Amino acid sequence: MHGSRTRIPFPARRRRQTKREEPSSWLKFEADPALNDVLARIGKPEEAPFRPDPFQLEALEAIGRSDCLVMAPTGSGKTWIAEQAIRKMLREGKRCWYASPLKALSNAKWVEFGDIFESMNVGILTGDTKENTDAPVIVGTTEILRNQLYDTMHEGRDLPFDLVILDEAHYLGDEERGVVWEEIMIYLPARVNLLLLSATIENGREIAAWLEGLRSKKCVVVEERRRPVPLYPLFLHPSGRLMPFLDKRRFYGRVEQFARERGKQQRGGRGFTPYGEIVRALRHFNLLPAIFFLQSRAECDNALKSCRQITRPANVEFDDALQEMIDQTPRLAQHKQLAPLRLSRVASHHGGQLPPWKFVVETMMKRGYLDAIFATSTVAAGVNFPARTIVLFNSDYFNGHECVPLGATGFHQMTGRAGRRGQDNIGFMMLVPGRFMDLEHVRRLVFTRSEDIESRIKNDFSMVLNLLLSQTMENVRHIFENSLADFQQDKERREGKKSAASRLWRAFQRHVSFLKAEGFVGDNDRLTADGVWTSQLRLDHPVLIAECLRRGALPNEDAALLAAVIAPFVYDRGQEISVKRKELPKRLVQAYDRVVETVFPMMEKLDAEGFGLHPLPLWTAAVIYDWARGRDWDRIVERYGFADGDMAMLVSRTADNLRQIAALRDTHPDVAALAWKARESLLREPVVF
DSSP states (O other), X not given: OOTTOOOOOOOOOOOSOOTTSOOTTOSOOEEOGGGHHHHHTOSOOOOOOOOOOHHHXXXXXXXXXXXXXXXXXXXXXXXXXXXXXXXXXXXXXXXXXXXXXXXXXXXXXXXXXXXXXXXXXXXXXXXXXXXXXXXXXXXXXXXHHHHHHHHHHHHTOOOSOSEEEESSGGGGGOTTTHHHHXXXXXXXXXXXXXXXXXXXXXXXXXXXHHHHHHHTSOEEEEEOOXXXXXXXXXXXXXXXXXXXXEETTEEOHHHHHHHHHHHHHSSOOSOSSOHHHHHHHHHHTTOOSEEEEOSSHHHHHHHGGGGTTOOOXXXXXXXXXXXXXXXXXXXXXXXXXXXXXXXXXXXXXOTTSOHHHHHXXXXXXXXXXXXXXXXXXXXXXXXXXXXXXXXXXXXXXXXXXXXEEOOXXXXXXXXXXXXXXXXXXXXXXXXXXXXXXXXXXXXXXXXXXXXXXXXXXXXXXHHHHHHHHHOOHHHXXXXXXXXXXXXXXXXXXXXXOOOHHHXXXXXXXXXXXXXXXXXXXXXXXXXXXXXXXXXXXXXXXXXXXHHHHHTTXXXXXXXXXXXXXXXXXXXXXXXXXXXXXXXXXXXXHHHHHHHHHHXXXXXXXXXXXXXXXOOOOHHHHHHHHHHHTTOOHHHHHXXXXXXXXXXXXXXXXXXXXXXHHHTOTTTOHHHHHHHHHHHXXXXXXXXXX
């Protein structure tokens, strides 16, 4: 125990087996003889002094004199390259920006780099967190870096950094956020060297060629195909027998037989074993820890129930580590998934959970305390911890709208988590033939490289306003001509087909015409006074919120009301929760109605011009109003039937929007001050911790 802390008691295990539970250990725990040699290789490699790989040294040498794109499998040591590059910057008295796609990853890197380089040398900028911003090393999200580039272009000054590191650079191809990565690459001064790190960029040489033409400097491509830990595909037969999945490039014999028989049955039935039994099987074969990739949040949570009979020996080190995190966020002591984590060493991990709980799960997994986590694809895409084995039950995944076949990039992100460098001689992917498992599709994915990254650049009002803030129309056209989209299309342009630059330019002009009609841009194609301050609202819907500000429609005295009426502008998940207007506070409904009536004419114009119509759900205002007034989190979640993680996202994004409004101190001082107060009312546990 640490100091005089009082240990919070954990619930006792229920020993009695209910009728719905499967009998204990009904899998045979048999392995096909063909696996004898493979299973014998399981273990930890002998400790040896660290020696950087040739690709790491090549990248480090390159980034000292030029741009560099590093493509290497997960766990191969890309972070080491970044650390050494930062260390060199510090020795030379220079500054470095380390950008990651997620706030959680940025927070983790801030702590990690603070330990490595001393906290006084490392600052953070994520929107939620702003610390030590004059430090020589800044960690933050890509959106914040893009916004800083907007500011430097407008103010006519140089970005005060000498190296920019873009981690998870494959986000350049992300449908929603890839535009931010591309903007950074376009706007970044050529003087600043650029280090790109990714495990899943297939067309890296094309990206590098575009960058060389764009920035007029060499971009060295460093590619490492070899996994640091070899991957072996396994198959768990419904009989409980573990066997190879493949024999070279073909199905293993009994797998092929199973696939043929299953094909006749057309997709087969439901899954054949509870997850707890599979955990037992993995433990029997020394294949833990494992990450189980499941399709939905509900599946991840329900999987814990089948692990109730799994018990793990008491571990003082584990208990103390867990207790320390609970002491930091006491409400976690009542978390409904605490018992399986402590007693069975299993956990679920998905976007519907609170940030503090996900932090606990990630920390315990990284420290080697957990046997298994049941996760959605968020673990593959954005959380940095591997396991000995990853387990797949489906060959498709839910993309937020529908179930679609798993692509090669997503597949390699998942399998990249299998095998821990320095802890495993070999990693495993185990297939369990669930209801939606297409074995042939997975077999092809094993031998398919990741998909090429395609440009995702597109116009929105925030981008258009910020470009007009610092660029002439001719300069903007030139930016589009230098985009990755135009570079990629150049190779396949057909006669008579408009270029990507032309399409982007026409879309830009449509946005400008709308902004002119609404008084944000003058006839000289420069921003009006309203356009200048609106450009500082780097939001999804800057012109709508600007309209509220221009017409005085936002609450000017009640911080909770201000937070509430901003919430409808940030929610875009399509979820609808029914609320009765007559049961809501009258002042809330009146404030909401005033905002809707103010922006409705502009929304009609946006829709008529083809920009789309964004709904403004009343229930989001009701949720945020309750939270901003200090109501209990659990009661709000229960009242509205909202997942913890979804509510945390709504609160966080509303706070981000309020932060942008709070920046308008010079033009709207009263509303700006109230916006900051409203933001502070939202950012408390369990959203922040």
